[in-house]
Structures are given as structure tokens and as C-alpha cells.
Amino acid sequence: MSTTTAAPAYLSTDRVREVADAMITFLETGRPPQGLFAPDVFCDFTMPRWRLQALGVPDLVALRLAGHPGPGRVPRHRLDPTPTGFVLEVEEQWEQDGEHWYCRELFRADVGAEGIERLSVYCTGDWDRARVAEHAAEVTLIRP
Secondary structure, three states: OOOOOOOOOOOOHHHHHHHHHHHHHHHHHOOOOOOOEEEEEEEEEEEOOEEEEEEOHHHHHHHHHHHOOOOEEEEEEEEEEEOOEEEEEEEEEEEEOOEEEEEEEEEEEEEEOOEEEEEEEEEOOOEEHHHHHHHHHHOOOOOO
8 A cells, every 4th residue: 555645834955954854853852843843743663673663652761761761963964855744864872881883764754733743764774883993994885
């Protein structure tokens, strides 16, 4: 099944950027800014070998904190508006239990009047310091 939806009247480029910036704030702090998510937001989260879902803001935040319990940073991102929201590609880095972690994620968000209504997340999986070093020793990236 495929669906195509017309752009909502309230979804300007500025609104998309505002919501995406709030999403980055959430990723970095673990606390969603007011209005980021609609109360009944649905999240479908796919990682390399598992899939999880959450319904509602408290469950979505709990899902996020289960994998990334502390603050982190998003040193790089790319935002692509869509007719109903955006696609946001990010790199994340954070510290947990004395270990440095890294991952890449892709978020596809449908934005409504109350914030993100549907969020699909695709994660590479979390790389610890050893995995990052192994990758750097084996692969020379053309671009960061």
C-alpha cells in the first residue's frame, strides 16, 4: 500500500526547520521541547537486528532513553523537507558508562498541527570506541 498526502497548509519551510531543530534538541538532551510531538505520536524504530514501537510522548521518550540515557551531541545533520514533514539524517555521539558511542540515524517525520504525529527511525546501531577505531583502520571515508 502506498499513500500520498498533500502538504498541510501550516507546514511551511520555516515550520519544518523549527520542528527539525527541536528534534535535534531532543536527541541531544533526551527531553522533547514543548510542541515537538503530538500527544498521540507513533514511533516505529528499526535498528540492525530489532524493531520497536512506541505510542504517545511518554513511551517515545522512554524508548529513546532506553538506548541513549544521557545527553549527547549531533555534530552533523542533513534536513530534507517532504510534503508532510521531513527526513532528517544525523550523526550522534554520546558518553555512557565511561564509553564513547557513535551512531547514524535517519528520521522520517510526518508533522501535524500539534507536532510530529508519526516518526520512523532507522539506526545503524551503536558503535563503541573499539568499533569506531576498527572502522577507521579498515575504511577511508571520502566525506565525513
